[in-house]
Amino acid sequence: MNRNTPSARANDRPTTDVLVVGAGPTGLMLGCLLRHHGVDCTVIDRRDDIDPRTRAVMVHAAALEILDTLGLRTAVEDRGVRRTRIDFHTHHEALFTVDFTGLDTAFPYYVNVPQPEVEAVLADHFTATGGRLLRGLRYTGHQEDEHGVTARTVTDTDTDTGTGTPHTITAHHLVGADGASSAVRTALGIDFPGITYPMAYLLAEGAPLLPTDPDASAMYIGPAGAVSLLPLPHGTVRIAGPVSPESLDRDSELSARHFQESVDTLGHGPTLRFERVDRIAHYQVHERLAERFTYGRTVLAGDAAHLNSPAGGQAMNTGFGDAWALAWRLATPCGDARTALLADYDRERRAAAAEVARTTGVLPLLDAMRHATTAPARSSVQEALTGYAEAWSQLYLRYTTPTAAAVEGAAPAAVPVEDAAEGIVPGDATTGQPALPPRTRHRLHPGARVPGHRPEPGHHTWLHLPGAEPDRTHLPPLTRTAELTPTQRAWLPTGTTAVLVRPDGHVARTAGAHPDTTTGATGATAETEKEAA
Numbered sequence: 424m425n426r427n428t429p430s431a432r433a434n435d436r437p438t439t440d441v442l443v444v445g446a447g448p449t450g451l452m453l454g455c456l457l458r459h460h461g462v463d464c465t466v467i468d469r470r471d472d473i474d475p476r477t478r479a480v481m482v483h484a485a486a487l488e489i490l491d492t493l494g495l496r497t498a499v500e501d502r503g504v505r506r507t508r509i510d511f512h513t514h515h516e517a518l519f520t521v522d523f524t525g526l527d528t529a530f531p532y533y534v535n536v537p538q539p540e541v542e543a544v545l546a547d548h549f550t551a552t553g554g555r556l557l558r559g560l561r562y563t564g565h566q567e568d569e570h571g572v573t574a575r576t577v578t579d580t581d582t583d584t585g586t587g588t589p590h591t592i593t594a595h596h597l598v599g600a601d602g603a604s605s606a607v608r609t610a611l612g613i614d615f616p617g618i619t620y621p622m623a624y625l626l627a628e629g630a631p632l633l634p635t636d637p638d639a640s641a642m643y644i645g646p647a648g649a650v651s652l653l654p655l656p657h658g659t660v661r662i663a664g665p666v667s668p669e670s671l672d673r674d675s676e677l678s679a680r681h682f683q684e685s686v687d688t689l690g691h692g693p694t695l696r697f698e699r700v701d702r703i704a705h706y707q708v709h710e711r712l713a714e715r716f717t718y719g720r721t722v723l724a725g726d727a728a729h730l731n732s733p734a735g736g737q738a739m740n741t742g743f744g745d746a747w748a749l750a751w752r753l754a755t756p757c758g759d760a761r762t763a764l765l766a767d768y769d770r771e772r773r774a775a776a777a778e779v780a781r782t783t784g785v786l787p788l789l790d791a792m793r794h795a796t797t798a799p800a801r802s803s804v805q806e807a808l809t810g811y812a813e814a815w816s817q818l819y820l821r822y823t824t825p826t827a828a829a830v831e832g833a834a835p836a837a838v839p840v841e842d843a844a845e846g847i848v849p850g851d852a853t854t855g856q857p858a859l860p861p862r863t864r865h866r867l868h869p870g871a872r873v874p875g876h877r878p879e880p881g882h883h884t885w886l887h888l889p890g891a892e893p894d895r896t897h898l899p900p901l902t903r904t905a906e907l908t909p910t911q912r913a914w915l916p917t918g919t920t921a922v923l924v925r926p927d928g929h930v931a932r933t934a935g936a937h938p939d940t941t942t943g944a945t946g947a948t949a950e951t952e953k954e955a956a
Contacts, residue, residue: 439465439555441753442574442594444562445601446470448479448538449725449742451545453598455493456750458552460880460926465592466554469561469579473546477628477702479538480653480661481640481736484523484874485817486743487530492877496530498544503536504654508639509735511808513792514646514690519805520639523812527910528874533816535640535653538739560590564610565597565721572597572720595757597721598749600742603709605727611718617711617730622648624708624733626663627682628655629700632693635660642789645689649789651733652695662686662695663733665708677705708732710780717769724749729776732783735815741779744817745772751926754881771822782814822870822929867914867922869930876906876928883931884924888912891920 441457443450446468457464482490482499490496511519524531550556565574572594577587599607608615635641635654642651642664650664666685679700686695711730716723725742748771752764788807795801813819867873878884886905905912905922915922916933923932 438593439463440595441465441598442467442572442592442596443598443600444468444574444607445599445605445725445727446473446542446546446556446558447600447602447725447742448541448545448739449746450598450600451542451549452489452743453600453724453746453750454549454554454556455495455545455552456489456746457753458549458554459493460750460754462750462754464549464554465557465594466549467557467560467562467576467592469559471559473539473542475539477537477539477655477661479541479736479739480535480655481740482534482536482541483736483740483816483818484526484528484530484533485820485872486740487534488528488818488875489743489747491530493548495544495548499536499541500534502540502544502656503534504656505532505534506638506640506654507532508636510636510639510641511644511789511792512641512691513644513795515796517792517795517801517804519792519801519808521808521811521815523816526812526816526818526874527908528816528818533736535655537655540656541739561587562601562606563589565607567597567719567721571595595720596753599721599723599727600725600746601727603711603726603730605723607721608713608723608727611721613718613723614714615711616714617709620665620708620710620732622665623705624663624665625650625677625682625685626661626702626704626706627679627697627700628661628702629659630698631658631660632696632698643689643691643695644789644792645691646793648685648689650686650689650695659701662697677703679703710784712773712776712780715769716773717765722749722765722768724772728772729780731776731780732785734783734785735811737779737783737815737817740817741776744775744820747927748772748775751878751881754926774823775820778820779817782811818872818874819865820872821868822872865914866916867911867919867930867933868916869932871914871930873907873911873922873924873928873930875908875911876924878924878926878928881926883926885934886922886924888915888920888922 440463443453443464443466446466450466454464454466482503487496490499507522507524509521523533546556559579561577561579563575563577565572574592574594574597576590576592578590579587597607599605601607635652640651640653642649648664648666650662650666653661655661666689682703683696689695709730710732713723713728716728724745726738728745729741731737749768752761752768755761755764791804791807795804865871885902886907887902888905916935918935919933921934922930925931
């Protein structure tokens with residue numbers, strides 16, 4: 424969208440409930456979800472139009488469920504290619520597989536679709552639903568008081584000097600979704616600690632010499648590196664990864680010849696060769712996590728809050744998860760309830776981002792594949808891959824149990840809330856366990872996500888299990904029959920009759936009646952509460 428169109432023209436003092444800085448995938452998804460909840464929202468970006476570079480590619484099942492809620496899944500899928508596996512090939516011809524077809528969702532796959540295409544779909548939907556998208560507008564700082572936030576912006580008329588016409592925008596809340604070099608995060612003085620990988624990552628896109636597998640993306644592993652091969656629309660592919668032991672300076676030029684020579688050292692021959700190269704680049708990979716995601720009325724989301732390895736295609740999907748977790752909280756009326764919910768956003772999404780970083784740290788696993796030359800070693804590596812499809816899909820994310828204040832502020836008023844013990848996020852540093860989900864089962868305890876659940880915008884919902892007889896004196900009018908799969912039903916604690924689900928699909932409470940236990944005020948039994956703890 425060009426900034427000269429009526430919907431993108433900057434006014435002197437537009438007032439909005441939520442101002443989002445950054446019209447990348449996270450900012451636009453948040454804008455769409457806020458409009459879905461009926462919240463007035465303005466998104467600004469310093470670029471005049473969508474960045475045409477491909478950058479992120481993979482859209483996983485949890486993000487597909489979000490897009491489906493907005494009615495946008497088909498539009499995104501039509502611009503990409505569907506895949507059900509990620510295959511790992513070694514130079515000694517071993518093959519390992521991560522298979523997504525067993526996911527408990529209506530969308531047991533992922534879609535390779537260029538990020539600009541996703542942004543275009545989201546931008547069109549955002550403006551069509553009443554969102555205000557202002558391009559060519561650069562954030563320069565903000566002030567906050569008890570009434571809201573006043574952001575300072577400049578309409579760039581000279582990109583070399585950064586001069587332009589100043590504007591201010593007032594909002595109840597400000598969201599920084601402005602990427603890894605976030606001006607919002609910098610203005611808040613929030614540290615962004617982490618590491619930068621020492622090796623250079625090379626990337627090329629174009630037409631491959633050989634056809635690709637119609638069902639899989641792939642990783643090709645050699646003695647001194649590894650690259651991913653991602654099929655893209657129109658018969659093109661992306662090949663990218665750490666294939667050179669030496670670091671390249673950011674300003675040095677990379678030729679197609681140097682790229683091909685580096686990839687050839689992996690030992691996979693014509694499989695990794697191009698018939699035509701359309702784009703070539705090199706970049707550094709970072710793993711960073713902001714020390715906090717909220718500061719007063721300001722919130723961070725997406726790459727402004729966290730960066731991780733490209734393994735498993737998690738970056739764009741984690742940003743979508745931030746938007747999904749944040750939108751319903753910002754839809755809560757201003758006051759103590761929203762404050763408590765935003766504090767929980769900080770706690771939950773920082774833990775989620777840390778977990779994603781652990782699941783993308785696959786260099787030791789790639790090294791194990793590199794040395795898996797015997798049948799027992801290969802069997803061990805394949806076993807180690809169990810759970811990766813679930814982790815990378817982000818369907819089974821489990822938050823720590825929400826604080827009582829947060830649930831009390833947003834749950835249906837008819838349901839009394841008791842304090843709940845906090846659980847441990849799988850892979851939390853305090854447990855010393857790997858970040859992958861349980862290999863044999865999931866549990867719909869408080870904090871767990873219900874895959875495929877279609878929430879009511881802005882509302883917690885009691886899901887009554889078919890055939891169960893809950894104590895209806897504790898269930899408010901906003902109750903409907905659970906739309907759980909048989910597998911999900913099996914994940915519930917024994918005797919559960921109803922589940923309180925948040926607007927983001929995570930379990931806030933379970934309720935049940937047991938002859939040998941005591942039912943509390945919420946309808947949850949002592950046994951259920953014990954399991955939740």
